[in-house]
Amino acid sequence: MTRSEENYLKTIFHLGGGDSKSISTNAIAEQMETKPSSVTDMAKKLSDKGLVDYVRYQGVSLTDVGVKTALSIIRKHRLWEVFLVKKLDFTWDEVHEVAEQLEHIKSEKLIDKIDELLDFPKYDPHGDPIPTKDGKFQERDEKLLSEMPINSQGVCVGVKDSSVPFLKFLDKNNIALGNTIKILDKEDFDNSLRIQMNGKEMRISHQIATNLYVKKNP
Amino acid sequence: MTRSEENYLKTIFHLGGGDSKSISTNAIAEQMETKPSSVTDMAKKLSDKGLVDYVRYQGVSLTDVGVKTALSIIRKHRLWEVFLVKKLDFTWDEVHEVAEQLEHIKSEKLIDKIDELLDFPKYDPHGDPIPTKDGKFQERDEKLLSEMPINSQGVCVGVKDSSVPFLKFLDKNNIALGNTIKILDKEDFDNSLRIQMNGKEMRISHQIATNLYVKKNP
DNA sequence: ATCTATTTTTAGATTTGTCTAAATTTAATT
DNA sequence: AATTAAATTTAGACAAATCTAAAAATAGAT
Ligand SMILES: [Mn+2]
Ligand SMILES: [Mn+2]
Ligand SMILES: [Mn+2]
Ligand SMILES: [Mn+2]
Numbered sequence: 001m002t003r004s005e006e007n008y009l010k011t012i013f014h015l016g017g018g019d020s021k022s023i024s025t026n027a028i029a030e031q032m033e034t035k036p037s038s039v040t041d042m043a044k045k046l047s048d049k050g051l052v053d054y055v056r057y058q059g060v061s062l063t064d065v066g067v068k069t070a071l072s073i074i075r076k077h078r079l080w081e082v083f084l085v086k087k088l089d090f091t092w093d094e095v096h097e098v099a100e101q102l103e104h105i106k107s108e109k110l111i112d113k114i115d116e117l118l119d120f121p122k123y124d125p126h127g128d129p130i131p132t133k134d135g136k137f138q139e140r141d142e143k144l145l146s147e148m149p150i151n152s153q154g155v156c157v158g159v160k161d162s163s164v165p166f167l168k169f170l171d172k173n174n175i176a177l178g179n180t181i182k183i184l185d186k187e188d189f190d191n192s193l194r195i196q197m198n199g200k201e202m203r204i205s206h207q208i209a210t211n212l213y214v215k216k217n218p
Numbered sequence: 219m220t221r222s223e224e225n226y227l228k229t230i231f232h233l234g235g236g237d238s239k240s241i242s243t244n245a246i247a248e249q250m251e252t253k254p255s256s257v258t259d260m261a262k263k264l265s266d267k268g269l270v271d272y273v274r275y276q277g278v279s280l281t282d283v284g285v286k287t288a289l290s291i292i293r294k295h296r297l298w299e300v301f302l303v304k305k306l307d308f309t310w311d312e313v314h315e316v317a318e319q320l321e322h323i324k325s326e327k328l329i330d331k332i333d334e335l336l337d338f339p340k341y342d343p344h345g346d347p348i349p350t351k352d353g354k355f356q357e358r359d360e361k362l363l364s365e366m367p368i369n370s371q372g373v374c375v376g377v378k379d380s381s382v383p384f385l386k387f388l389d390k391n392n393i394a395l396g397n398t399i400k401i402l403d404k405e406d407f408d409n410s411l412r413i414q415m416n417g418k419e420m421r422i423s424h425q426i427a428t429n430l431y432v433k434k435n436p
Numbered sequence: 437a438t439c440t441a442t443t444t445t446t447a448g449a450t451t452t453g454t455c456t457a458a459a460t461t462t463a464a465t466t
Numbered sequence: 467a468a469t470t471a472a473a474t475t476t477a478g479a480c481a482a483a484t485c486t487a488a489a490a491a492t493a494g495a496t
Binding site: 242243244254255257258259274275277 | 442443445446
């Protein structure tokens with residue numbers, strides 16, 4: 001497996017190609033910042049290797065082997081991110097770029113030992129679940145902050161947008177995973193929210209609220 | 219810098235090209251298990267980039283920038299090896315292959331933090347010195363076990379051959395870095411040595427003795 | 437100094453991954 | 467059903483890194 005092949009599989013998975021849904025050439029090209037013709041070439045190669053099902057003009061979806069491979073790369077990516085934060089004091093906005101490189105290191109023992117060193121974490125620094133060694137995914141019962149009803153309460157468990165600017169914005173406003181959030185009020189005009197977080201009251205724009213995952217308290 | 223360029227610089231350094239000594243195309247090709255014609259191509263490319271001095275038919279040597287770059291890769295390689303042994307319980311015969319990959323990860327912060335996590339080690343698991351961030355090399359006063367006089371005594375500090383079979387052989391015979399060794403006798407016939415190590419007496423072949431570095435006790 | 441064996445370079449080909457531009461297919465619209 | 471717009475594929479090119487085979491240069495030996 002080349003690095004490029006691995007990156008294609010990962011992208012196809014993230015676009016939903018793991019559920020035997022067909023992903024278009026254009027969608028992959030856009031996500032990977034490459035050209036559709038390059039995607040076509042790679043689709044053929046991955047198809048020859050039995051990693052994707054590819055029908056000309058119809059897009060690609062991952063085979064079982066393709067899904068398994070994609071998950072193993074995603075597992076490595078997220079474990080490395082946890083390592084960087086927990087063991088090397090990286091901030092959550094610094095880890096993705098480095099993990100993009102580390103995810104391609106080929107050593108099963110290495111990633112198993114990292115997993116062990118970290119005490120088998122279930123989520124990465126952005127709240128994304130870490131697949132198990134045998135490719136199981138532990139989805140969490142979570143919803144977007146923007147979808148929570150007034151007076152409900154929950155814990156912030158993840159970010160949908162994990163871009164550097166958004167993560168830095170959250171840091172600046174002391175919004176962190178683990179914080180307890182209560183919805184006090186919604187403003188009809190701009191869909192902004194008034195919330196209570198860790199005791200303090202604050203206002204949050206709709207854009208922010210649609211990019212924060214919350215686990216609702218029972 | 220591509221991964222291939224980095225590997226060439228490292229190899230040229232290991233062959234002595236850091237002391238403005240010219241290294242032959244063939245020597246590099248042999249070391250890297252590639253063809254001389256490929257080395258010529260790369261020599262031109264590295265020369266264009268100012269990393270080596272290259273004279274046709276005369277071989278290459280590293281420029282100052284080339285030395286600095288090579289040392290930074292060697293630094294990364296050796297720090298990762300220490301990390302694997304100290305933090306992930308790899309054995310010293312398992313680390314090289316993985317470090318060959320990890321040394322190419324591009325993140326200054328990452329390697330500085332690994333260095334810090336390891337408490338700024340001076341030597342790697344095979345006793346090779348780790349260059350400092352600014353490219354300083356702390357050579358040690360050491361000699362080969364085979365060159366030690368009878369009745370002298372020292373501490374085993376490194377291996378010259380760090381191949382997997384040799385390292386496994388050392389493990390099997392309980393020879394480890396840090397052990398104290400006293401030369402009891404030399405056999406003229408086959409140059410083998412009778413030594414005392416950690417209290418016990420044993421016999422060591424010439425081939426082993428020429429691949430172990432010892433720091434002589436004062 | 438000339439010959440010869442060895443080393444080194446060149447020329448041309450190959451693989452991987454990418455691109456542009458043109459051709460084709462599909463999907464949407466009349 | 468024919469036309470058009472959009473998506474997708476093909477064809478041909480390119481850069482990086484490698485190889486083989488042939489040519490050129492160097493160094494060693496007579
Ligand atoms: Mn990431
Ligand atoms: Mn990647
Ligand atoms: Mn090594
Ligand atoms: Mn390497």
